[in-house]
Amino acid sequence: xxxxxxxxxxxxxxxxKGDLQRIARHTGGEHQLADVVHxxxxxxxxxxxxxxxPLNLAEATREVRLLSHLYQRLVRYTEQTVRRAxxxxxxxxx
Numbered sequence: 795x796x797x798x799x800x801x802x803x804x805x806x807x808x809x810x811k812g813d814l815q816r817i818a819r820h821t822g823g824e825h826q827l828a829d830v831v832h833x834x835x836x837x838x839x840x841x842x843x844x845x846x847x848p849l850n851l852a853e854a855t856r857e858v859r860l861l862s863h864l865y866q867r868l869v870r871y872t873e874q875t876v877r878r879a880x881x882x883x884x885x886x887x888x
Contacts, residue, residue: 798838798851806851806860807831813861820869834864 807814811827818830825833838860841849850856 798835798849802851803835803838806857807834810857810861814864817861817865817868820865825868830864830868833868834860837864837867 814830814834815827818825818827821830838849838851841860841863849860851860
């Protein structure tokens with residue numbers, strides 16, 4: 795059995811398109827809307843609620859949880875660890 799049903803995910807993607815587009819914009823051009831939707835699908839499969847139950851996107855609070863995790867991974871984590879990373883041996887001349 796799939797943790798996230800296809801029809802439920804499609805409804806989520808349509809209803810939350812604006813939120814998904816916002817996440818794509820905040821990646822600074824690294825991801826397009828389609829990339830964000832695909833990442834959300836993968837993430838929805840792996841996310842579990844604190845009690846271990848699968849993520850049920852039919853509930854609004856679960857949608858927010860997925861969006862929050864998605865934003866953290868694609869925007870905040872990348873911003874802190876990749877975009878602002880200091881690379882050893884890299885000499886910047888101004």
